[in-house]
Amino acid sequence: MRVPVRSYLREIGEYKAGKLVKGAIKLSSNENPLGPGPEVIREIVESIEEGKLNLSLYPWERNEEELRDEISSYVGAGMGKENIVIGAGIDGVLDTLVKIFIANGDEALIPVPTFSLYESLVKIAGGIPEYVKRRNDFSIAAKDLLPMCREKTKMVFIASPNSPTGNCISEAEVREIIESMPKAMVVIDEAYVEFADSSLVNMVKEYENVLVLRTFSKAFGLAGLRIGYAIIPEWLASHYKKTSIPFAVNSVALTAAIAALMDKEHLRRSVELVKHEKPFLEENLQRFFKVYPSKANFVLLDVSPWRAYEVYDALMKCGIIVRDCSSFRGAGDSFIRISVGTREQNEKVVDALKSIC
Ligand SMILES: Cc1ncc(COP(=O)(O)O)c(C=O)c1O
Structure with a gap:
């Protein structure tokens, strides 16, 4: 017989981490594209x-x-x-x-x-x-x-x-x-x-x-x-x-x-990369979607009239993993979040969205 568990467990889902697919560019969890120092x-x-x-x-x-x-x-x-x-x-x-x-x-x-x-x-x-x-x-x-x-x-x-x-x-x-x-x-x-x-x-x-x-x-x-x-x-x-x-x-x-x-130099390089690459992403992505101003190492896009999962799936087919924000309470179903990557990764994101749109 199964032992009853606490009732709160009925109300919460399992945490869904950003997906990891071999060979894909992972821009879903706001990690540092340069890795550790x-x-x-x-x-x-x-x-x-x-x-x-x-x-x-x-x-x-x-x-x-x-x-x-x-x-x-x-x-x-x-x-x-x-x-x-x-x-x-x-x-x-x-x-x-x-x-x-x-x-x-x-x-x-x-x-x-x-x-x-x-x-x-x-x-x-x-x-x-x-x-x-x-x-x-x-x-x-x-x-x-x-x-x-x-x-x-x-x-x-x-x-x-x-x-x-x-x-x-x-x-x-x-x-x-x-x-x-x-x-x-x-x-x-x-x-x-x-x-x-x-x-x-x-x-x-x-x-x-x-x-x-x-x-x-x-x-x-x-x-x-x-x-x-x-x-x-x-x-x-x-x-x-x-x-x-x-x-x-x-x-x-x-x-x-x-x-x-x-290792102050690695920290400086990591922050510098984001400060340099975020405007590149923002300028290129706002040609397709509304981009919200961000103080972090990611950008938030409103992809309406499309649904977030449609853009997420299309990018996934191009080998790019982003975050579909529908699972965030109160976010609605038209937002995706993209971590700032290296110039090469960011160019791939922009090219992929260009081909999708
Ligand atoms: C706002 C915020 N706080 C905390 C965390 C988790 O941080 P940590 O990796 O230190 O547990 C995240 C992870 O993405 C986050 O977005």
């Missing part, structure tokens, strides 16, 4: 060969501390290592944070469309996601969110730049949200911050109810190693450590992340 590869290989990195041992606390130190210097904004916690990607950090704040029946505000993991984790914890539709230009207005905030509202999720829309929230709006909801933790997801011109990390110094998420998956090119971090107010650190599984981040990822922070 050469210094990262060298450091991993040498550390294993020299026995500094011993895969048969559990990750070393000293390495984690060193990484938190390096992250605090990288982040600046007066943040010390006591303000930094790490996890298996932003996904892993979010998993721990939701466990800290959401109990049965608690609510979380989620402006949509946005990253889908927020709502899944809230539901898994027994919480209730409350969705707030973004405006037509995908901006968030504090005055749309505030009436939805109740006694049971424990978290607010704001991705900036947001995925799949690519836009940022203004500092004034965030400030209003943070100040008007002192009993809710405002989570600012800055997965794509390296490609944007500004960060909201200064808010963590100013307020006790805000934290910022960052990752090594995008600009640093380490998506496969699963490592990310949060910049948090100090009072939260001990709760995080109690709730997170021990050794959430593996020792190869710790070594790689430290090396990635040292």
Whole structure:
């Protein structure tokens, strides 16, 4: 006989990652087309060969501390290592944070469309996601969110730049949200911050109810190693450590992340590529479709009157994988998201769309 599982499982679907097809150009998950930096590869290989990195041992606390130190210097904004916690990607950090704040029946505000993991984790914890539709230009207005905030509202999720829309929230709006909801933790997801011109990390110094998420998956090119971090107010650190599984981040990822922070040249090259190639994509794609302004390493297209899946399928036949955004709550069925690739990849996207259109 099958053992009954918790009822929330009826309400959530399995996470659908961007497809991987051998030989195809993958522009569906906003990864770094340059891959990890050469210094990262060298450091991993040498550390294993020299026995500094011993895969048969559990990750070393000293390495984690060193990484938190390096992250605090990288982040600046007066943040010390006591303000930094790490996890298996932003996904892993979010998993721990939701466990800290959401109990049965608690609510979380989620402006949509946005990253889908927020709502899944809230539901898994027994919480209730409350969705707030973004405006037509995908901006968030504090005055749309505030009436939805109740006694049971424990978290607010704001991705900036947001995925799949690519836009940022203004500092004034965030400030209003943070100040008007002192009993809710405002989570600012800055997965794509390296490609944007500004960060909201200064808010963590100013307020006790805000934290910022960052990752090594995008600009640093380490998506496969699963490592990310949060910049948090100090009072939260001990709760995080109690709730997170021990050794959430593996020792190869710790070594790689430290090396990635040292390899400033690779970071510069990766960001430069996006700053240079995004306008190329935007200029060429807007000949066919509406292109939304993006502060991230991807562009969002409205392909109406076509349906997203039609353009997705046609590109797939040309060997190019993009993201059909219909699975994002509140996105409708005419949006596709394309990660910025190398010039060669981007030219193939433009040529493919030209032939399709
Ligand atoms: C807004 C946003 N946050 C977080 C993530 C996940 O990041 P990580 O790879 O660090 O888990 C993604 C992944 O695409 C994302 O788009």
